[in-house]
Amino acid sequence: MSPLVKRKKEKFSIPSKYLLLILTCICIALMAFSFFTDYSSMPLNKVVGYVVVPFQKGVTNVGTWISNRVEELGELKEVLKENQELKEQVAELTIQNTQLQQDKYELNNLRELLELDEQYSSYDKVGARIIARDSGNWFHTFTIDKGLNDGLTVDMNVIAGGGLVGRITDIGDNWAKVNAIINDDSNVSGMVLASSDTMIVTGSLQLMAEGVIGYEQLNDTKDKVELGDKVVTSNISDKYLPGILIGYISKIEQDSNNITKYGEITPAVDFSHLEEVLVILETKQQISK
Amino acid sequence: MKKIISMICMILFGFVLQTTLFQKLSFGDISPNLLIIVTASYGFMYGERHGMLVGFLCGLLMDVFNGSVLGFYALLFLYIGACNGLFHRVFYQDDLKLPLALITGSDIVYSLLCYILLFLLRGRFAFGFYVKNVIFPELVYTIFVTIFLYPIILFINNKLNNSEKRGDRKLAKKD
Numbered sequence: 372m373s374p375l376v377k378r379k380k381e382k383f384s385i386p387s388k389y390l391l392l393i394l395t396c397i398c399i400a401l402m403a404f405s406f407f408t409d410y411s412s413m414p415l416n417k418v419v420g421y422v423v424v425p426f427q428k429g430v431t432n433v434g435t436w437i438s439n440r441v442e443e444l445g446e447l448k449e450v451l452k453e454n455q456e457l458k459e460q461v462a463e464l465t466i467q468n469t470q471l472q473q474d475k476y477e478l479n480n481l482r483e484l485l486e487l488d489e490q491y492s493s494y495d496k497v498g499a500r501i502i503a504r505d506s507g508n509w510f511h512t513f514t515i516d517k518g519l520n521d522g523l524t525v526d527m528n529v530i531a532g533g534g535l536v537g538r539i540t541d542i543g544d545n546w547a548k549v550n551a552i553i554n555d556d557s558n559v560s561g562m563v564l565a566s567s568d569t570m571i572v573t574g575s576l577q578l579m580a581e582g583v584i585g586y587e588q589l590n591d592t593k594d595k596v597e598l599g600d601k602v603v604t605s606n607i608s609d610k611y612l613p614g615i616l617i618g619y620i621s622k623i624e625q626d627s628n629n630i631t632k633y634g635e636i637t638p639a640v641d642f643s644h645l646e647e648v649l650v651i652l653e654t655k656q657q658i659s660k
Numbered sequence: 661m662k663k664i665i666s667m668i669c670m671i672l673f674g675f676v677l678q679t680t681l682f683q684k685l686s687f688g689d690i691s692p693n694l695l696i697i698v699t700a701s702y703g704f705m706y707g708e709r710h711g712m713l714v715g716f717l718c719g720l721l722m723d724v725f726n727g728s729v730l731g732f733y734a735l736l737f738l739y740i741g742a743c744n745g746l747f748h749r750v751f752y753q754d755d756l757k758l759p760l761a762l763i764t765g766s767d768i769v770y771s772l773l774c775y776i777l778l779f780l781l782r783g784r785f786a787f788g789f790y791v792k793n794v795i796f797p798e799l800v801y802t803i804f805v806t807i808f809l810y811p812i813i814l815f816i817n818n819k820l821n822n823s824e825k826r827g828d829r830k831l832a833k834k835d
Contacts, residue, residue: 387707387708387709387712387742387745390709390712391708391712391738391742394712394716394734394738395735395738397716397731397734398716398719398731398732398734398735398738399731399735400731401723401730401731401734402729402730402731402732402735404730404731405729405730405731406729415720415724415730416724419721419724419725422672423672423675423676423721423725426672426676427676427679427680430676430677430680430681431680434680434681434684438684502680503676503679503680503683503725504679504680504683505679505726506675506678506679506693506695506721506722506725506726507693507722507726507774508689508690508691508693508794508797508798509774509775509778509779509794510726512725512726514679514725540728541724548725548726555778555779555782555784556728556778556782575784576779576784576790576793576794577784577786577789577790577793580789580793643689
């Protein structure tokens with residue numbers, strides 16, 4: 372059977388020229404619509420969420436399970452090897468050593484947890500798991516497995532490991548899109564904790580390759596800001612809650628205008644190994660009301 | 661009908677794998693562009709119309725989950741699919757060179773347009789950096805994945821065509 376005969380059978384027979392034109396118009400209309408209005412409550416988000424998110428959840432769960440098993444296998448091998456080496460040593464010393472190490476590990480974990488909880492304990496938080504990342508290589512956005520059904524809304528702040536991760540920019544019933552602060556189109560109003568000088572923290576794909584984020588417009592006329600100073604979100608941001616740790620200053624340069632400074636910040640969050648995040652259940656707008 | 665269902669499954673399959681599994685398998689934060697492979701393949705296998713539809717749907721998925729403006733990626737993928745559809749006439753199944761060349765070309769065009777529209781217009785001029793760290797690695801990885809993925813798409817395509825032909829024959833007998 373020749374393809375010509377088959378094509379006649381197809382139901383719609385709009386010439387592809389017109390189909391292209393129609394779809395182009397739809398795209399442009401969508402772009403204009405989403406640019407000028409708030410489209411996050413559109414039914415499309417909901418429908419797509421129910422179709423795609425379960426798959427993403429499943430694959431992520433399977434992936435995590437496999438990588439955990441692989442890690443366990445690796446660990447088992449290591450332990451066996453270690454055991455053989457340690458057998459040659461005095462048994463008492465071995466036991467003592469293992470116990471000490473275990474205690475230390477536990478202590479560190481507990482300390483971290485305590486610190487994180489104390490720092491932001493005034494806010495209600497909910498944990499969420501990252502189920503998907505940006506499909507392209509240009510931006511750092513990711514999808515988490517909680518949405519409108521869990522009480523989240525757009526503009527809620529997301530933290531992990533004691534530092535700011537980003538904020539929710541789009542949402543469906545069972546998923547939410549988080550725009551990370553390292554994203555190339557993200558700007559956060561920051562503040563040096565020690566001197567209360569404000570700055571604009573800007574994500575950059577170029578700097579992210581070196582594991583840092585940039586900042587600019589730091590107003591530091593008294594030269595008080597030093598390397599290693601803590602940078603937190605500032606009070607004047609309209610999206611981010613104040614006092615959330617962003618990172619530590621790792622480079623300071625004088626701007627050519629001799630008034631402001633720019634440089635780099637080492638983020639407090641390890642973005643490449645992020646798996647679980649906490650969402651703060653309050654937005655800046657709610658609090659200021 | 662079967663074709664449409666397989667098409668939608670393919671798109672979902674590509675999108676889910678790209679956002680989950682291949683993000684874990686990424687080298688230096690770069691993952692392959694499966695949706696380009698799917699869009700381009702449907703373009704040159706079935707012609708412009710399918711290329712357009714698949715491209716539009718792929719782009720729309722990306723817009724909903726990743727894009728800042730709805731419709732941007734949809735428009736980009738729509739035209740990539742349509743352009744690949746133009747090569748339907750010179751497409752032969754046994755030839756692997758044309759699909760590879762087309763997918764390579766599509767990925768380059770997609771990356772360049774992304775750079776120009778999303779980065780250059782915001783004053784990010786370090787083109788060399790982006791070529792070295794995003795465009796080129798993505799291209800190499802995408803071609804690498806194509807070599808394994810393309811035969812699978814071709815296989816599904818052939819299976820569907822065969823079953824359709826069988827269905828046609830049955831109908832013909834009844835007539």
